[in-house]
Amino acid sequence: MSDLKLTYFDFHGGRGEPARLALSMGGVPFEDDRVAFADWPERKGSMPFGAMPVLVADGKVLAQSNAINRYVAKLTGLYPSDFWQAALCDEAMDAVEDVTNEIVRTMFMPDEEKKARREALAEGMIPLYLKRLGQNLTAHGGRYFADDRLTIADLKVAMLIRQLRSGILDHLPTDLPDRVAPELVDHFQRVMKDPPSRPTTPSAAWRSDRQVYGKVLGATDSARVLSQCPRSVVVVCLTSAVETLSLLEGLCPVRLCARQSCCSRSCP
Numbered sequence: 001m002s003d004l005k006l007t008y009f010d011f012h013g014g015r016g017e018p019a020r021l022a023l024s025m026g027g028v029p030f031e032d033d034r035v036a037f038a039d040w041p042e043r044k045g046s047m048p049f050g051a052m053p054v055l056v057a058d059g060k061v062l063a064q065s066n067a068i069n070r071y072v073a074k075l076t077g078l079y080p081s082d083f084w085q086a087a088l089c090d091e092a093m094d095a096v097e098d099v100t101n102e103i104v105r106t107m108f109m110p111d112e113e114k115k116a117r118r119e120a121l122a123e124g125m126i127p128l129y130l131k132r133l134g135q136n137l138t139a140h141g142g143r144y145f146a147d148d149r150l151t152i153a154d155l156k157v158a159m160l161i162r163q164l165r166s167g168i169l170d171h172l173p174t175d176l177p178d179r180v181a182p183e184l185v186d187h188f189q190r191v192m193k194d195p196p197s198r199p200t201t202p203s204a205a206w207r208s209d210r211q212v213y214g215k216v217l218g219a220t221d222s223a224r225v226l227s228q229c230p231r232s233v234v235v236v237c238l239t240s241a242v243e244t245l246s247l248l249e250g251l252c253p254v255r256l257c258a259r260q261s262c263c264s265r266s267c268p
Ligand SMILES: N[C@@H](CCC(=O)N[C@@H](CS)C(=O)NCC(=O)O)C(=O)O
Pocket: 014, 015, 016, 044, 050, 051, 052, 053, 063, 064, 065, 066
């Protein structure tokens, strides 16, 4: 068995989570290297494309999330051997990447521009993609995206649905998946019920060296906010509370700052 290290941000979502879930579900041991947002600037330069996830297998480095997903899924039996079924799996994963790329593009936009762009996405591209993914799911029997069984594609689509419903993304209505593709919501709930696929929580190391302060902010681009924070303090946006609170589960008591404006270093 390869010696594996998977490096990704320390939260239970995004591009790194499907591979984490697949390895956990497959019982494949791996080093779960979680990067705190505050540490990202100093680690970015060491990543092949300046981004994560990155997998190191026996000292060899692999970047690009879907390449990692496919590799890990082959190791864990979550990738079809039939070429056509494998292509269906890839189709779903690439569709999720298209949506993710569009959302990520809005992350650092000024608020008004972000609002307009996200509202446009919520009217156009995202429902189009969700509907098509839902139709694909139905066309393949309604339970899985490919091969009549759980594959890495199911994990990746489920992560997108969870993110869209979580409320972490301002200006995207959280009921969008329920309205336009309820079959994807059922699918997400089924996938998440599988005990080994439950989301992982932040690592103990992350917990132990940070105090967490909740702060009521209008925006939820936590990567930007967190990257400005001193290591000992993490400021969390609480307006879009669902995902944030699940991230905080078991971490420590959340304290709300009295002031409403966005800051980091002046936090207690
Ligand atoms: N095409 C790449 C995109 C990777 C990517 O943009 N990752 C994000 C996290 S999901 C990242 O590292 N962002 C921080 C940065 O770009 O500085 C992939 O699929 O892995």
